[in-house]
Amino acid sequence: MKTDSLLKTILALFALLSMPAGAAQLTIELDHTSRTWQTADLLKHPDAQTVHIVDDVSYKRAMTYRAVPLAALLPGLAPQSHLQAVALDGFAAELSAAPLLEKTGARAWLAVEDPTHPWPALMPGKPGAGPFYLVWTDPQAGPISPEQWPFQVSRIKQLKTVAERFPALLPDPKLAANDPINQGFALFQKNCLACHRLNGAGDAEVGPDLNIPYSPTEYFSGDFLKRYIRDPQNVRHWPQAKMPAFAASVLPDSELDSLVGYLKHMAGRKSQP
Incomplete structure:
Protein backbone atom coordinates (compact mmCIF):
# COMPACT_ATOMS: atom_id res chain seq x y z
CA MET A 1 0.00 0.00 0.00
CA LYS A 2 2.83 2.39 0.82
CA THR A 3 4.38 1.60 -2.57
CA ASP A 4 1.10 2.45 -4.34
CA SER A 5 0.81 5.70 -2.41
CA LEU A 6 4.39 6.66 -3.26
CA LEU A 7 3.81 5.83 -6.93
CA LYS A 8 0.70 8.03 -7.04
CA THR A 9 2.64 10.89 -5.44
CA ILE A 10 5.46 10.54 -7.96
CA LEU A 11 2.99 10.46 -10.86
CA ALA A 12 1.19 13.55 -9.54
CA LEU A 13 4.48 15.42 -9.19
CA PHE A 14 5.52 14.35 -12.68
CA ALA A 15 2.22 15.63 -14.10
CA LEU A 16 2.68 18.94 -12.29
CA LEU A 17 6.26 19.34 -13.47
CA SER A 18 5.31 18.46 -17.04
CA MET A 19 2.78 21.33 -17.21
CA PRO A 20 3.98 24.44 -19.05
CA ALA A 21 5.31 27.21 -16.83
CA GLY A 22 2.43 29.38 -15.69
CA ALA A 23 -0.22 26.81 -16.67
CA ALA A 24 -3.07 26.34 -14.22
CA GLN A 25 -6.14 24.26 -13.63
CA LEU A 26 -9.77 25.02 -12.90
CA THR A 27 -12.11 22.64 -11.10
CA ILE A 28 -15.83 22.78 -11.85
CA GLU A 29 -17.96 20.84 -9.37
CA LEU A 30 -21.62 20.31 -10.25
CA ASP A 31 -24.04 18.10 -8.36
CA HIS A 32 -24.05 15.53 -11.17
CA THR A 33 -20.50 15.82 -12.48
CA SER A 34 -17.05 17.19 -11.69
CA ARG A 35 -14.12 17.99 -13.94
CA THR A 36 -10.74 19.64 -13.64
CA TRP A 37 -9.68 21.59 -16.72
CA GLN A 38 -6.09 22.35 -17.63
CA THR A 39 -5.17 25.65 -19.26
CA ALA A 40 -4.10 23.96 -22.50
CA ASP A 41 -7.38 22.03 -22.77
CA LEU A 42 -9.44 25.19 -22.35
CA LEU A 43 -7.38 27.13 -24.88
CA LYS A 44 -8.02 24.29 -27.38
CA HIS A 45 -11.69 23.87 -26.43
CA PRO A 46 -13.84 23.57 -29.59
CA ASP A 47 -16.01 26.51 -28.44
CA ALA A 48 -13.05 28.76 -27.57
CA GLN A 49 -12.86 32.02 -29.48
CA THR A 50 -11.38 35.49 -29.31
CA VAL A 51 -13.60 37.81 -27.27
CA HIS A 52 -13.36 41.59 -27.20
CA ILE A 53 -14.47 43.30 -23.98
CA VAL A 54 -15.20 46.97 -24.55
CA ASP A 55 -15.04 48.15 -20.93
CA ASP A 56 -13.35 45.56 -18.76
CA VAL A 57 -14.40 45.91 -15.10
CA SER A 58 -11.03 44.90 -13.67
CA TYR A 59 -8.64 46.49 -16.17
CA LYS A 60 -10.75 49.64 -16.71
CA ARG A 61 -10.13 49.55 -20.45
CA ALA A 62 -10.79 47.47 -23.55
CA MET A 63 -9.33 43.95 -23.41
CA THR A 64 -9.15 40.93 -25.71
CA TYR A 65 -9.17 37.36 -24.43
CA ARG A 66 -9.21 33.77 -25.59
CA ALA A 67 -12.38 32.56 -23.90
CA VAL A 68 -14.91 29.73 -23.71
CA PRO A 69 -18.66 30.35 -23.26
CA LEU A 70 -19.19 29.47 -19.62
CA ALA A 71 -22.40 27.62 -20.51
CA ALA A 72 -20.29 25.11 -22.48
CA LEU A 73 -18.50 24.16 -19.25
CA LEU A 74 -21.70 23.68 -17.25
CA PRO A 75 -23.37 20.66 -18.91
CA GLY A 76 -26.81 19.74 -17.59
CA LEU A 77 -27.00 22.69 -15.19
CA ALA A 78 -30.55 23.96 -14.62
CA PRO A 79 -31.20 27.73 -14.79
CA GLN A 80 -32.58 27.75 -11.23
CA SER A 81 -29.29 26.37 -9.86
CA HIS A 82 -26.78 28.35 -7.83
CA LEU A 83 -23.00 28.53 -8.23
CA GLN A 84 -20.07 30.00 -6.40
CA ALA A 85 -16.84 31.11 -8.10
CA VAL A 86 -13.91 31.01 -5.69
CA ALA A 87 -10.81 33.10 -6.38
CA LEU A 88 -7.26 32.57 -5.21
CA ASP A 89 -7.50 35.54 -2.81
CA GLY A 90 -10.65 34.32 -1.01
CA PHE A 91 -13.16 36.29 -3.10
CA ALA A 92 -16.29 34.11 -3.38
CA ALA A 93 -18.80 35.30 -5.98
CA GLU A 94 -22.35 34.00 -5.58
CA LEU A 95 -23.83 33.45 -9.04
CA SER A 96 -27.31 32.50 -10.18
CA ALA A 97 -27.03 29.98 -12.99
CA ALA A 98 -29.62 31.51 -15.33
CA PRO A 99 -27.50 34.49 -16.53
CA LEU A 100 -24.47 32.21 -16.97
CA LEU A 101 -26.39 29.97 -19.35
CA GLU A 102 -27.70 32.77 -21.59
CA LYS A 103 -26.58 32.70 -25.22
CA THR A 104 -27.92 36.15 -26.12
CA GLY A 105 -27.77 39.56 -24.44
CA ALA A 106 -25.34 39.63 -21.53
CA ARG A 107 -23.21 36.52 -22.05
CA ALA A 108 -20.70 34.95 -19.64
CA TRP A 109 -17.28 33.79 -20.83
CA LEU A 110 -14.40 32.09 -19.07
CA ALA A 111 -11.31 33.98 -20.20
CA VAL A 112 -8.23 31.74 -20.15
CA GLU A 113 -4.75 33.16 -19.72
CA ASP A 114 -2.19 31.74 -22.13
CA PRO A 115 0.98 31.21 -20.05
CA THR A 116 3.10 32.14 -23.09
CA HIS A 117 1.26 35.49 -23.35
CA PRO A 118 0.38 36.49 -19.75
CA TRP A 119 -2.12 39.24 -19.08
CA PRO A 120 -0.91 42.56 -17.66
CA ALA A 121 -0.91 43.34 -13.96
CA LEU A 122 -4.12 44.79 -12.59
CA MET A 123 -2.02 47.55 -11.02
CA PRO A 124 1.68 48.11 -10.33
CA GLY A 125 3.06 45.44 -8.04
CA LYS A 126 -0.08 43.30 -8.32
CA PRO A 127 -0.74 40.11 -10.31
CA GLY A 128 -2.99 39.98 -13.35
CA ALA A 129 -6.56 38.68 -13.55
CA GLY A 130 -5.45 35.19 -14.55
CA PRO A 131 -5.33 32.32 -14.74
CA PHE A 132 -9.12 32.32 -15.24
CA TYR A 133 -11.47 35.28 -15.33
CA LEU A 134 -15.26 35.47 -15.74
CA VAL A 135 -15.98 38.23 -18.26
CA TRP A 136 -19.17 39.40 -19.97
CA THR A 137 -20.07 40.63 -23.41
CA ASP A 138 -22.95 43.16 -23.49
CA PRO A 139 -23.05 43.29 -19.65
CA GLN A 140 -25.40 46.29 -19.72
CA ALA A 141 -28.13 43.97 -21.04
CA GLY A 142 -28.06 42.09 -17.71
CA PRO A 143 -27.39 44.31 -15.93
CA ILE A 144 -24.25 42.61 -14.61
CA SER A 145 -22.63 43.96 -11.44
CA PRO A 146 -18.84 44.27 -10.89
CA GLU A 147 -19.02 41.41 -8.39
CA GLN A 148 -20.10 39.11 -11.22
CA TRP A 149 -16.66 39.52 -12.84
CA PRO A 150 -14.52 37.34 -10.51
CA PHE A 151 -10.87 37.06 -11.54
CA GLN A 152 -8.07 34.68 -10.49
CA VAL A 153 -10.77 32.00 -10.34
CA SER A 154 -9.60 28.58 -9.15
CA ARG A 155 -12.88 26.73 -8.61
CA ILE A 156 -16.53 26.92 -9.63
CA LYS A 157 -18.94 24.82 -7.60
CA GLN A 158 -22.67 24.23 -7.41
CA LEU A 159 -24.16 24.94 -3.99
CA LYS A 160 -27.49 25.43 -2.30
CA THR A 161 -28.84 28.96 -2.34
CA VAL A 162 -27.43 31.59 0.00
Whole structure:
Protein backbone atom coordinates (compact mmCIF):
# COMPACT_ATOMS: atom_id res chain seq x y z
CA MET A 1 0.00 0.00 0.00
CA LYS A 2 2.83 2.39 0.82
CA THR A 3 4.38 1.60 -2.57
CA ASP A 4 1.10 2.45 -4.34
CA SER A 5 0.81 5.70 -2.41
CA LEU A 6 4.39 6.66 -3.26
CA LEU A 7 3.81 5.83 -6.93
CA LYS A 8 0.70 8.03 -7.04
CA THR A 9 2.64 10.89 -5.44
CA ILE A 10 5.46 10.54 -7.96
CA LEU A 11 2.99 10.46 -10.86
CA ALA A 12 1.19 13.55 -9.54
CA LEU A 13 4.48 15.42 -9.19
CA PHE A 14 5.52 14.35 -12.68
CA ALA A 15 2.22 15.63 -14.10
CA LEU A 16 2.68 18.94 -12.29
CA LEU A 17 6.26 19.34 -13.47
CA SER A 18 5.31 18.46 -17.04
CA MET A 19 2.78 21.33 -17.21
CA PRO A 20 3.98 24.44 -19.05
CA ALA A 21 5.31 27.21 -16.83
CA GLY A 22 2.43 29.38 -15.69
CA ALA A 23 -0.22 26.81 -16.67
CA ALA A 24 -3.07 26.34 -14.22
CA GLN A 25 -6.14 24.26 -13.63
CA LEU A 26 -9.77 25.02 -12.90
CA THR A 27 -12.11 22.64 -11.10
CA ILE A 28 -15.83 22.78 -11.85
CA GLU A 29 -17.96 20.84 -9.37
CA LEU A 30 -21.62 20.31 -10.25
CA ASP A 31 -24.04 18.10 -8.36
CA HIS A 32 -24.05 15.53 -11.17
CA THR A 33 -20.50 15.82 -12.48
CA SER A 34 -17.05 17.19 -11.69
CA ARG A 35 -14.12 17.99 -13.94
CA THR A 36 -10.74 19.64 -13.64
CA TRP A 37 -9.68 21.59 -16.72
CA GLN A 38 -6.09 22.35 -17.63
CA THR A 39 -5.17 25.65 -19.26
CA ALA A 40 -4.10 23.96 -22.50
CA ASP A 41 -7.38 22.03 -22.77
CA LEU A 42 -9.44 25.19 -22.35
CA LEU A 43 -7.38 27.13 -24.88
CA LYS A 44 -8.02 24.29 -27.38
CA HIS A 45 -11.69 23.87 -26.43
CA PRO A 46 -13.84 23.57 -29.59
CA ASP A 47 -16.01 26.51 -28.44
CA ALA A 48 -13.05 28.76 -27.57
CA GLN A 49 -12.86 32.02 -29.48
CA THR A 50 -11.38 35.49 -29.31
CA VAL A 51 -13.60 37.81 -27.27
CA HIS A 52 -13.36 41.59 -27.20
CA ILE A 53 -14.47 43.30 -23.98
CA VAL A 54 -15.20 46.97 -24.55
CA ASP A 55 -15.04 48.15 -20.93
CA ASP A 56 -13.35 45.56 -18.76
CA VAL A 57 -14.40 45.91 -15.10
CA SER A 58 -11.03 44.90 -13.67
CA TYR A 59 -8.64 46.49 -16.17
CA LYS A 60 -10.75 49.64 -16.71
CA ARG A 61 -10.13 49.55 -20.45
CA ALA A 62 -10.79 47.47 -23.55
CA MET A 63 -9.33 43.95 -23.41
CA THR A 64 -9.15 40.93 -25.71
CA TYR A 65 -9.17 37.36 -24.43
CA ARG A 66 -9.21 33.77 -25.59
CA ALA A 67 -12.38 32.56 -23.90
CA VAL A 68 -14.91 29.73 -23.71
CA PRO A 69 -18.66 30.35 -23.26
CA LEU A 70 -19.19 29.47 -19.62
CA ALA A 71 -22.40 27.62 -20.51
CA ALA A 72 -20.29 25.11 -22.48
CA LEU A 73 -18.50 24.16 -19.25
CA LEU A 74 -21.70 23.68 -17.25
CA PRO A 75 -23.37 20.66 -18.91
CA GLY A 76 -26.81 19.74 -17.59
CA LEU A 77 -27.00 22.69 -15.19
CA ALA A 78 -30.55 23.96 -14.62
CA PRO A 79 -31.20 27.73 -14.79
CA GLN A 80 -32.58 27.75 -11.23
CA SER A 81 -29.29 26.37 -9.86
CA HIS A 82 -26.78 28.35 -7.83
CA LEU A 83 -23.00 28.53 -8.23
CA GLN A 84 -20.07 30.00 -6.40
CA ALA A 85 -16.84 31.11 -8.10
CA VAL A 86 -13.91 31.01 -5.69
CA ALA A 87 -10.81 33.10 -6.38
CA LEU A 88 -7.26 32.57 -5.21
CA ASP A 89 -7.50 35.54 -2.81
CA GLY A 90 -10.65 34.32 -1.01
CA PHE A 91 -13.16 36.29 -3.10
CA ALA A 92 -16.29 34.11 -3.38
CA ALA A 93 -18.80 35.30 -5.98
CA GLU A 94 -22.35 34.00 -5.58
CA LEU A 95 -23.83 33.45 -9.04
CA SER A 96 -27.31 32.50 -10.18
CA ALA A 97 -27.03 29.98 -12.99
CA ALA A 98 -29.62 31.51 -15.33
CA PRO A 99 -27.50 34.49 -16.53
CA LEU A 100 -24.47 32.21 -16.97
CA LEU A 101 -26.39 29.97 -19.35
CA GLU A 102 -27.70 32.77 -21.59
CA LYS A 103 -26.58 32.70 -25.22
CA THR A 104 -27.92 36.15 -26.12
CA GLY A 105 -27.77 39.56 -24.44
CA ALA A 106 -25.34 39.63 -21.53
CA ARG A 107 -23.21 36.52 -22.05
CA ALA A 108 -20.70 34.95 -19.64
CA TRP A 109 -17.28 33.79 -20.83
CA LEU A 110 -14.40 32.09 -19.07
CA ALA A 111 -11.31 33.98 -20.20
CA VAL A 112 -8.23 31.74 -20.15
CA GLU A 113 -4.75 33.16 -19.72
CA ASP A 114 -2.19 31.74 -22.13
CA PRO A 115 0.98 31.21 -20.05
CA THR A 116 3.10 32.14 -23.09
CA HIS A 117 1.26 35.49 -23.35
CA PRO A 118 0.38 36.49 -19.75
CA TRP A 119 -2.12 39.24 -19.08
CA PRO A 120 -0.91 42.56 -17.66
CA ALA A 121 -0.91 43.34 -13.96
CA LEU A 122 -4.12 44.79 -12.59
CA MET A 123 -2.02 47.55 -11.02
CA PRO A 124 1.68 48.11 -10.33
CA GLY A 125 3.06 45.44 -8.04
CA LYS A 126 -0.08 43.30 -8.32
CA PRO A 127 -0.74 40.11 -10.31
CA GLY A 128 -2.99 39.98 -13.35
CA ALA A 129 -6.56 38.68 -13.55
CA GLY A 130 -5.45 35.19 -14.55
CA PRO A 131 -5.33 32.32 -14.74
CA PHE A 132 -9.12 32.32 -15.24
CA TYR A 133 -11.47 35.28 -15.33
CA LEU A 134 -15.26 35.47 -15.74
CA VAL A 135 -15.98 38.23 -18.26
CA TRP A 136 -19.17 39.40 -19.97
CA THR A 137 -20.07 40.63 -23.41
CA ASP A 138 -22.95 43.16 -23.49
CA PRO A 139 -23.05 43.29 -19.65
CA GLN A 140 -25.40 46.29 -19.72
CA ALA A 141 -28.13 43.97 -21.04
CA GLY A 142 -28.06 42.09 -17.71
CA PRO A 143 -27.39 44.31 -15.93
CA ILE A 144 -24.25 42.61 -14.61
CA SER A 145 -22.63 43.96 -11.44
CA PRO A 146 -18.84 44.27 -10.89
CA GLU A 147 -19.02 41.41 -8.39
CA GLN A 148 -20.10 39.11 -11.22
CA TRP A 149 -16.66 39.52 -12.84
CA PRO A 150 -14.52 37.34 -10.51
CA PHE A 151 -10.87 37.06 -11.54
CA GLN A 152 -8.07 34.68 -10.49
CA VAL A 153 -10.77 32.00 -10.34
CA SER A 154 -9.60 28.58 -9.15
CA ARG A 155 -12.88 26.73 -8.61
CA ILE A 156 -16.53 26.92 -9.63
CA LYS A 157 -18.94 24.82 -7.60
CA GLN A 158 -22.67 24.23 -7.41
CA LEU A 159 -24.16 24.94 -3.99
CA LYS A 160 -27.49 25.43 -2.30
CA THR A 161 -28.84 28.96 -2.34
CA VAL A 162 -27.43 31.59 0.00
CA ALA A 163 -30.66 31.62 2.03
CA GLU A 164 -30.43 27.86 2.58
CA ARG A 165 -26.75 27.92 3.52
CA PHE A 166 -26.72 31.04 5.70
CA PRO A 167 -29.97 31.63 7.61
CA ALA A 168 -28.22 34.35 9.68
CA LEU A 169 -28.47 36.58 6.59
CA LEU A 170 -32.24 36.33 6.34
CA PRO A 171 -34.47 39.35 7.02
CA ASP A 172 -37.49 39.02 9.30
CA PRO A 173 -39.64 36.20 7.82
CA LYS A 174 -42.76 38.23 8.63
CA LEU A 175 -41.92 40.67 5.86
CA ALA A 176 -43.86 40.38 2.60
CA ALA A 177 -41.99 38.76 -0.27
CA ASN A 178 -42.07 42.03 -2.24
CA ASP A 179 -40.89 44.16 0.69
CA PRO A 180 -37.96 46.42 -0.34
CA ILE A 181 -35.87 44.84 2.44
CA ASN A 182 -36.17 41.46 0.74
CA GLN A 183 -35.13 43.11 -2.50
CA GLY A 184 -32.19 44.57 -0.58
CA PHE A 185 -31.26 41.07 0.56
CA ALA A 186 -31.17 39.92 -3.07
CA LEU A 187 -28.98 42.91 -3.96
CA PHE A 188 -26.69 42.17 -1.01
CA GLN A 189 -26.14 38.65 -2.37
CA LYS A 190 -25.39 39.96 -5.84
CA ASN A 191 -23.16 42.90 -4.94
CA CYS A 192 -21.70 42.42 -1.45
CA LEU A 193 -21.48 38.78 -0.41
CA ALA A 194 -18.53 38.05 -2.67
CA CYS A 195 -16.29 40.09 -0.33
CA HIS A 196 -18.22 40.49 2.92
CA ARG A 197 -19.85 38.35 5.56
CA LEU A 198 -22.76 39.46 7.71
CA ASN A 199 -23.44 38.07 11.19
CA GLY A 200 -20.42 35.87 10.49
CA ALA A 201 -22.33 34.18 7.67
CA GLY A 202 -20.81 33.77 4.22
CA ASP A 203 -17.73 32.30 2.56
CA ALA A 204 -15.84 35.47 1.61
CA GLU A 205 -12.50 36.32 3.20
CA VAL A 206 -11.79 39.74 1.69
CA GLY A 207 -13.75 42.51 3.39
CA PRO A 208 -15.05 43.07 6.95
CA ASP A 209 -18.27 41.71 8.39
CA LEU A 210 -21.11 44.17 7.71
CA ASN A 211 -23.01 43.65 10.95
CA ILE A 212 -20.65 42.38 13.66
CA PRO A 213 -19.74 44.20 15.80
CA TYR A 214 -21.37 47.18 14.05
CA SER A 215 -23.28 47.72 10.84
CA PRO A 216 -21.94 50.52 8.63
CA THR A 217 -25.42 52.05 8.97
CA GLU A 218 -24.53 52.63 12.64
CA TYR A 219 -21.37 54.66 12.04
CA PHE A 220 -21.87 56.32 8.63
CA SER A 221 -24.01 59.41 9.21
CA GLY A 222 -26.28 61.11 6.71
CA ASP A 223 -25.83 59.90 3.15
CA PHE A 224 -22.17 58.94 3.59
CA LEU A 225 -22.81 55.20 3.34
CA LYS A 226 -24.50 55.67 -0.04
CA ARG A 227 -21.67 57.95 -1.14
CA TYR A 228 -19.16 55.34 0.01
CA ILE A 229 -20.85 52.59 -1.99
CA ARG A 230 -20.97 54.85 -5.05
CA ASP A 231 -17.24 55.73 -4.82
CA PRO A 232 -15.31 54.29 -1.85
CA GLN A 233 -12.08 56.12 -2.62
CA ASN A 234 -13.88 59.44 -2.56
CA VAL A 235 -14.91 58.92 1.06
CA ARG A 236 -12.12 56.81 2.53
CA HIS A 237 -8.93 56.69 0.50
CA TRP A 238 -6.10 54.23 0.98
CA PRO A 239 -3.82 52.50 -1.56
CA GLN A 240 -4.72 48.92 -0.59
CA ALA A 241 -8.49 49.43 -0.96
CA LYS A 242 -10.18 46.73 -3.04
CA MET A 243 -13.83 47.74 -2.97
CA PRO A 244 -15.08 48.79 -6.42
CA ALA A 245 -17.34 51.73 -7.10
CA PHE A 246 -20.99 50.93 -7.83
CA ALA A 247 -22.18 53.38 -10.45
CA ALA A 248 -25.86 54.18 -10.92
CA SER A 249 -25.78 52.23 -14.19
CA VAL A 250 -25.03 49.08 -12.17
CA LEU A 251 -26.87 49.90 -8.94
CA PRO A 252 -29.66 52.46 -9.56
CA ASP A 253 -30.63 54.82 -6.72
CA SER A 254 -33.78 52.83 -5.95
CA GLU A 255 -31.75 49.64 -5.59
CA LEU A 256 -29.12 51.41 -3.49
CA ASP A 257 -31.92 52.54 -1.16
CA SER A 258 -33.14 48.93 -0.86
CA LEU A 259 -29.62 47.64 -0.17
CA VAL A 260 -29.02 50.19 2.60
CA GLY A 261 -32.51 49.42 3.92
CA TYR A 262 -31.54 45.76 4.24
CA LEU A 263 -28.35 46.66 6.12
CA LYS A 264 -30.31 48.93 8.50
CA HIS A 265 -32.83 46.15 9.05
CA MET A 266 -30.10 43.62 9.80
CA ALA A 267 -28.48 45.98 12.32
CA GLY A 268 -31.48 45.07 14.46
CA ARG A 269 -31.00 41.35 13.81
CA LYS A 270 -27.44 40.81 15.01
CA SER A 271 -26.37 37.27 15.78
CA GLN A 272 -22.89 36.29 16.83
CA PRO A 273 -21.02 33.83 14.63
